[in-house]
Amino acid sequence: MQHGKYRFIAGFLAAPLALYALFVVWPFVQSIYYSFTDWTGLSPDFSLVGLDNYARLWDDDVFWASLRHSLLFALLLPVLTIGLALFFAFMINVGGRPRRGAAVSGVRGSSFYKIAYFFPQVLSIAIVALLFQFAYNPESGAINSGLRAVGLGGVQPLWLGDPDLALWCVMAVLVWSTVGFFVVLFSAGMASIPRDFYEAALLDGAGRITTFFRITLPLLRDTIQSGWVYMGILALGAESFAVVQIMTTGPGGPDYSTTVLVLYVYQSAFRDGAAAYATTIGVALLVVTLAFAAAVMRLGRRERLEY
Amino acid sequence: MKTTETSPAPAAEPLPHEVKAGRSGAGPGEGGWRGRGRVLNAFSHGVLVLWAFMVVMPLLWAVMTSFKDDDAIFSSPWSLPDRLHFENWSRAWSQAHMSDYFLNTVLVVAGSLAGTLLLGSMAAYVLARFDFPGNRFLYFLFIGGMSFPIMLALVPLFFVLNNIQLLNTLHGLILVYIAYSLPFTVFFLTAFFRTLPTSVAEAALIDGASHTRTFFQVMLPMAKPGLISVGIFNFLGQWNQYMLPTVLNTEPEHKVLSQGLVQLAVSQGYKGDWSGLFAGLVMAMLPVLAAYAVFQRQVVAGLTAGALK
Numbered sequence: 001m002q003h004g005k006y007r008f009i010a011g012f013l014a015a016p017l018a019l020y021a022l023f024v025v026w027p028f029v030q031s032i033y034y035s036f037t038d039w040t041g042l043s044p045d046f047s048l049v050g051l052d053n054y055a056r057l058w059d060d061d062v063f064w065a066s067l068r069h070s071l072l073f074a075l076l077l078p079v080l081t082i083g084l085a086l087f088f089a090f091m092i093n094v095g096g097r098p099r100r101g102a103a104v105s106g107v108r109g110s111s112f113y114k115i116a117y118f119f120p121q122v123l124s125i126a127i128v129a130l131l132f133q134f135a136y137n138p139e140s141g142a143i144n145s146g147l148r149a150v151g152l153g154g155v156q157p158l159w160l161g162d163p164d165l166a167l168w169c170v171m172a173v174l175v176w177s178t179v180g181f182f183v184v185l186f187s188a189g190m191a192s193i194p195r196d197f198y199e200a201a202l203l204d205g206a207g208r209i210t211t212f213f214r215i216t217l218p219l220l221r222d223t224i225q226s227g228w229v230y231m232g233i234l235a236l237g238a239e240s241f242a243v244v245q246i247m248t249t250g251p252g253g254p255d256y257s258t259t260v261l262v263l264y265v266y267q268s269a270f271r272d273g274a275a276a277y278a279t280t281i282g283v284a285l286l287v288v289t290l291a292f293a294a295a296v297m298r299l300g301r302r303e304r305l306e307y
Numbered sequence: 308m309k310t311t312e313t314s315p316a317p318a319a320e321p322l323p324h325e326v327k328a329g330r331s332g333a334g335p336g337e338g339g340w341r342g343r344g345r346v347l348n349a350f351s352h353g354v355l356v357l358w359a360f361m362v363v364m365p366l367l368w369a370v371m372t373s374f375k376d377d378d379a380i381f382s383s384p385w386s387l388p389d390r391l392h393f394e395n396w397s398r399a400w401s402q403a404h405m406s407d408y409f410l411n412t413v414l415v416v417a418g419s420l421a422g423t424l425l426l427g428s429m430a431a432y433v434l435a436r437f438d439f440p441g442n443r444f445l446y447f448l449f450i451g452g453m454s455f456p457i458m459l460a461l462v463p464l465f466f467v468l469n470n471i472q473l474l475n476t477l478h479g480l481i482l483v484y485i486a487y488s489l490p491f492t493v494f495f496l497t498a499f500f501r502t503l504p505t506s507v508a509e510a511a512l513i514d515g516a517s518h519t520r521t522f523f524q525v526m527l528p529m530a531k532p533g534l535i536s537v538g539i540f541n542f543l544g545q546w547n548q549y550m551l552p553t554v555l556n557t558e559p560e561h562k563v564l565s566q567g568l569v570q571l572a573v574s575q576g577y578k579g580d581w582s583g584l585f586a587g588l589v590m591a592m593l594p595v596l597a598a599y600a601v602f603q604r605q606v607v608a609g610l611t612a613g614a615l616k
Contacts, residue, residue, distance in 0.1 A: 006439065009439055013445070015429070020486055023482065023486035023487070027460035027463040027464040028455060031463045091354055119363070119599070122547075122596065124564070124591070127588055131369055142365075180362065236456060246569055286456055
């Protein structure tokens, strides 16, 4: 059985590991090193400059604006998305008309809702962003002309053009596109909770809302927690990059009101020719991401319930 | 995309917990809050219908808009098209290079999906089934990639790819997609391989099959459900990928669908061809939505499987 075991292990790991090391691990290591240099990305020459980039970061208003928006995304988006999704999942699975003998019942058409809510999840975030960019258009967009059609012609916000509104418009798109995923996820979680628990709660005279908070929510805790981390990482990374870069003017505008860390890394490296500085911002993003994940995991740490 | 038509069929199907309902007599305490239940029921239907409307409406609106001419798009965004302007679609397909973007996306995703599944299952199998020094370290090295901000690595990666002549090429993009899909794939498949019984593989080895042969002829077929789930997950992720190609693949002829659409939005903005853009958007939307409608159960299972572990 042991014959050739190590040769086999090495043979199977070589290709995936080499690819992963070259394209993922090595660039991460490099970028942390580059954050201590004055590398521009345009020429191969650079020298070590110590903490100069970090000092520059400290005085950079755009960086602080990006950090603020990224933190807002990481804190608010999971709360909004997961809160809404729990609410919808509860409605779908427990909000149905009471039936004889059933402690809780789903609404009619619950599978239709789950199918429809999931639609945005299969679309590219680029398509979603383009669609909403058009809907938000102040003159001819669907939202403002809809407002005009129902007699609210006086209410014509600039949406993405308004520095006070733009960030919220972007967030709304991210919520819109991710809620469905969590509805389906939580519904699956709710379906795996044994019916006996609900029946026992019912025998003890608990109402459905109490049942939700005392039984469903605690038993969904692990699912909610991993969903929370997943959503936070998306909100700090790829998803927020796509929506901000595609939808906002600048991108990141108007007046830096929507810029986020991941976008600022991209712009510094590939627009401003400041690759080393970009990696410094990236290191800040790494710290925020890891701190976020650690905080959520720590807050949610508890004995695992087996059922 | 007539989503509403699907509603009667699934609704008629009894839900798992509804089946149990007819079992015994009236549940205790039921009579007390029957009235409240009605209110809750009406309220929940109202909220659910509203959100369904908010989700489906923008998509239907995009389909409708893709059949209008430019004047109508701007003057009356909510009215139905005067006639079906199919020329928008042909213009988007040929002149706006949607056909090229489609072809590039198909090539890249076909290559990277096959590569991801092959390399991912090889690594996961070894990590799940063999004890060797460094096993834990390699496992955490792989899954650590899930929580790191990819953009940080993309800055040096851009220059690494440039040096080895892989920047702005489709095969370079395939390799990058594979590398960045490995963390989740390895995480998911390692868990999956651990659940498979060891006895079958042992029997194969005793019968004289090599480790390699055991993997390809015994273990991979047994892992098929896991491969399908993670395959769907990666397919959607790679098909819809926007950030990686935006940074690493800027050559106009090599653009993939998501980038191509953004490019189209910028250039059509100058030309004023919004109807062409909407036709392009809908063209990109429909295949994925159609595939989802058909493989609905598998897609949902594939996308939620990781988080439920």
